[in-house]
Amino acid sequence: MKTDYTNLLTNFLNEIANKVSQNAYTIWFSQLEIVAIKEQEMTIKVPMEIHKQMLSETYQETIDTIFNSLTGINYTFKYLTEEELETFTPPKIIKNKQEVVKKEWETNLDPKYTFDNYVVGNSNRLAFVAAKSVAEAPGTIHNPLFIYGRSGLGKTHLMQAIGNYIKEHSNLKVLYTTSKAYMTDFTGMATMDNGSNKINSANEFNNKYQNVDVLIIDDIQFLTSAERTQQEFFHTFNTLHQANKQIIISSDKSPDDLKKIEERLRSRFSWGLPVDIYPPDYNLRCDIINAKIKNTSIENKLTEDVIEYIANSCVNDVRHIEGTINRLMVYTAIMVPEKITLDFAIEALKDYVNTNIFINNSIASIQNAVAEYFKISVEDLKGKRRTSNVVRPRHIAMYLCRAETDENLAKIGLEFGGRDHSTVSTAIDKIKEEIETDDNLNKMLKEIKTKLQ
Numbered sequence: 001m002k003t004d005y006t007n008l009l010t011n012f013l014n015e016i017a018n019k020v021s022q023n024a025y026t027i028w029f030s031q032l033e034i035v036a037i038k039e040q041e042m043t044i045k046v047p048m049e050i051h052k053q054m055l056s057e058t059y060q061e062t063i064d065t066i067f068n069s070l071t072g073i074n075y076t077f078k079y080l081t082e083e084e085l086e087t088f089t090p091p092k093i094i095k096n097k098q099e100v101v102k103k104e105w106e107t108n109l110d111p112k113y114t115f116d117n118y119v120v121g122n123s124n125r126l127a128f129v130a131a132k133s134v135a136e137a138p139g140t141i142h143n144p145l146f147i148y149g150r151s152g153l154g155k156t157h158l159m160q161a162i163g164n165y166i167k168e169h170s171n172l173k174v175l176y177t178t179s180k181a182y183m184t185d186f187t188g189m190a191t192m193d194n195g196s197n198k199i200n201s202a203n204e205f206n207n208k209y210q211n212v213d214v215l216i217i218d219d220i221q222f223l224t225s226a227e228r229t230q231q232e233f234f235h236t237f238n239t240l241h242q243a244n245k246q247i248i249i250s251s252d253k254s255p256d257d258l259k260k261i262e263e264r265l266r267s268r269f270s271w272g273l274p275v276d277i278y279p280p281d282y283n284l285r286c287d288i289i290n291a292k293i294k295n296t297s298i299e300n301k302l303t304e305d306v307i308e309y310i311a312n313s314c315v316n317d318v319r320h321i322e323g324t325i326n327r328l329m330v331y332t333a334i335m336v337p338e339k340i341t342l343d344f345a346i347e348a349l350k351d352y353v354n355t356n357i358f359i360n361n362s363i364a365s366i367q368n369a370v371a372e373y374f375k376i377s378v379e380d381l382k383g384k385r386r387t388s389n390v391v392r393p394r395h396i397a398m399y400l401c402r403a404e405t406d407e408n409l410a411k412i413g414l415e416f417g418g419r420d421h422s423t424v425s426t427a428i429d430k431i432k433e434e435i436e437t438d439d440n441l442n443k444m445l446k447e448i449k450t451k452l453q
Contacts, residue, residue, distance in 0.1 A: 005034035008070065015066045020059070027334065028054055035085065042067070042075045045085060050297055050333055052079040053326070107167060108176040113160035119291045121284025123406075124154060127275045131158050135165040138172060138214050138246035142273040144237075148251045149277035152317025155250040158277075159216050162248060172213035179222045182209070183229045210239045214246040220269075221251045224260035234265055241268070257425045279406040280318065285311040288318060292325050298332050301340040309345055313353035315406060327352055363401050363415045369451040370397040373444070382417040396441075398424050399431035400448065 009032070017025050028051060036043040046052055055063065056079060067075050115135070120128045127147055134145050145162075147155050163174045185208070189201040209215065215236070223230050240247055251258060254276070255269035280288060289307050293299045310328075314320040331348035332340060371378045374393040381394050394416065401412045402424070409421035409428075416424070434441050 009034050043078045046079045107174045109160050109163045113157045115161045119288045123278035123280050127277050130275050131162050135162045139244040144247035144272040146249045146269045146274040148254050152319035153277045154318050163216050174214040175212045176216040178218045179220050183226050186229050186232050209236050216248045218250050220249050230262050278408050305342045306345045366400045369448050373448050395427040398427045402428050
C-alpha cells in the first residue's frame, strides 16, 4: 500500500515558499513529490536532471532545515527523475533489531571527484602528476604531499581523487577531513571531564585519525589559531609518518608562509613534496568549461564565442566558472532558447561575470596605474626604498597583481625588484587585513581599478 506523504509535502512547500522567490518556487519546488521515507532517508521525485543539481547544491541547506523543523529528523535526500523511479527499490528496514551489522568505515570521500574528470593544464600539471604518483603507491613517495594555492583552484578535487583511487584499487583505510572538523573533534574530546567517557572519547579520536592508512586533511591553515590542536596534530602526523602511512594536506599558502603554525609542523609539511596550483590560464579555462557542460542540457546549445566569453570573464578560479555555468543553465531552463548565443549569454550573466572585468591586466599595467595614482615612479615600486610613501603603494601594487592577474607569488616578486615570494605574501596579507576595516584603502583600490579598466 502506497504511503501518503501529502501533509508533510504540503507543510514543506508552505515553508519553502516563504524562503525563496516566487519564480524559484515555481521552477524548482512546485512539482516535487515525496515517494518514499525509510528511517532517515527520503526519496523525492523531480521533473528533470537539472532539478537534482539545483536542489542538492543550491537549496539543500534550506531543505534540511525545514524538514528538520517539521519532523525533528535529519534526513538524507535522494532526488530521482520519473525514469529513474522505474527501477527504484525503496531501502529495506531491518526488522530484527538484534541483528549485528558491521559498520562500514566512513571515508568522507565524494565519489564525483576522480582523476578522470580533473581537467589538467600548465597551472596544475605538476600537482596532478604528483597526486597520481601518491595514489598509485601511497606511503612510499611524496609523504606528505602538500598541495597549496588560492581557494577555488581544485585542491579539494585533487585530494579526494587520490582518496577515491586508493579506495577503489586497494583495501587501505582512507579518511578525508578538514582542519576545522579535526579541531572540533579534538576540542570535544579535550574539554570532557576526566573519567571513562573522556577515555572512550580519546580512544575514538585516536582510532579515527591514527588508525588509518591515508589521512587527507583540507585547509590546514585554519589551525593557525588553535595551539593545542596543532600540538595534537603534531602527534597524529608523527604517528602516521613513522608507520609509513600516507598524509595529504592542502592549504592556501605554502608551508613557509604559514607563519602562525608551529615551526616543527611547518618543517614536517616540507618533508615530502610541496606543490603549488596556479589559477588556470585561458586554454585550461576553455577546457574546464567544455568538461563542465558535457552531458548537460546546454552542451549542444553553446556556441564557441560563448565559451570564449566565459573563459575571458572567469579568470580567478574554477568555482567561478562552475557558478557561471550553473547560472547559465538556470537561465536557459527558464527562457528555453534554441541556441545560446553570445547576446543571450551576456544577458543571462550580466550581473554575475562583470565582477571579473580586469582580464587584460598585467603586472606592468598595475605598476603603472599604482605609480600614477600615488605620483611616484615604477622604479620606486621596484626599488629598495623603505619610506612610507613608497612601501604602502608597493604593498597595494603587489596585492592587486595577485588579485587581478594569474601570476604566482614568485613571478610577482621577480617583477618587484627580485623580492622573494614570502615578502610578497606578507605584503598581500597586510593589505587583505586592512581592507576589512579601512574605508580609505577600499576607496583607493576602487579608483586604481577604475584606471585599469
